[in-house]
Amino acid sequence: MTVQPPLASRMARIRPFRAMDLLARARALEAAGCDIVHMEVGEPDFPTPGPVVEAARTALGDAALGYTPAMGLPALRQAIAGHYGERFGCSVDPGRIVVTPGASGALQAVLAVLAGPGDEVLVTDPGYPCNRNFVHLLEARPVPVPVRAGNGWQPTLQELEAVWSPRVRVVMFASPMNPTGTLLEEGRLRELVSFVEDRGAVVVMDEIYQRMLFDSAPFTALSLSDRLYVVDSFSKYFGMTGWRIGWLVAPPAQVEAIDRVVQNLFLAAPTLSQHAALAAFLPETTTLLEKRVAAFRERRDFLLPALEAIGFRVEVPPSGAFYIYADSSRFDDDAIRLCDRLLEQAGVAVTPGADFGEEGAATHVRFAFTTSLDRLREGVERLGRFLAG
């Protein structure tokens, strides 16, 4: 009998990502000859923009490609700061911007400087699942804030008050949020930020989907306070998921702490990706990316009524990102079982609510419209046929 090395006790609290498991099973079915419509993955189906790829090619020939400074290429930090001015009308000192390996790296660095054993971190339920696992890795305690469809799936002041304790150090928001695509509008966010900061805790705002808005102009929480953190990424809007590059904006007083943590965690974000990302803000790239946002809007406008017509109930339509969070209780009161049936019997991959928390998880599923309109039409037809039969 082989003796296995023991796992750290925290590993008992780290859960796998069900969407990834579904994707693996969908791929296995495809390998066996089945056709699967993918609505489970939160990854844009568009390739990395041409000018970004071109910038990487040039860097391969010209740049030294050693480590960059831990906080990132100065030119890229400058370009990101310029982007805040142009896109959000918000002036940000490039000295506060730290380039990271994706928003994932940014979230880990921010939590590492803010939370440790005994500290509580508020996370929305439903919400982005990796956040609670990052908190567990630091041996801090993620505390769910149950959010409701009636409030746009975003927290209210009363909901924060209900779970508040003196141990809360960090409160994590996202707008638009994953899995619902709903926004935390400025007035409510302002109120929440004051509540949190008045109690000596810190807001971490995930703005990874903030440029993918369908009905309103982009807005950054940086315009509300310089005591909060903003986390962002080149992954989604900029079409660079696999390049593993994102950034954070730190409060001026904590840039030095972030620098220390980033030096140790990553040394630096990938150098080739940093050179490539310099082209992400070029006007020709923006033109291309805005066409993609229009395509996502068109997909939402198709998929929302189409899902409702076959019996899913969407309590709050998404205002951004590429997700629809739908009540599936009419078909099954166990969304995990429903998603298994949809994958295996209808050939459509969808993520169950359980990936995102506990609140309403058994009666909700997430559709990602990260595939073409034609494939979405095909998917809805299959769902309609299967669920009616």
Ligand SMILES: Cc1ncc(COP(=O)(O)O)c(C=O)c1O
């Ligand atoms: C809300 C949210 N934050 C962060 C991430 C991580 O993104 P990145 O690829 O930049 O690490 C994701 C990815 O799905 C996400 O949905």
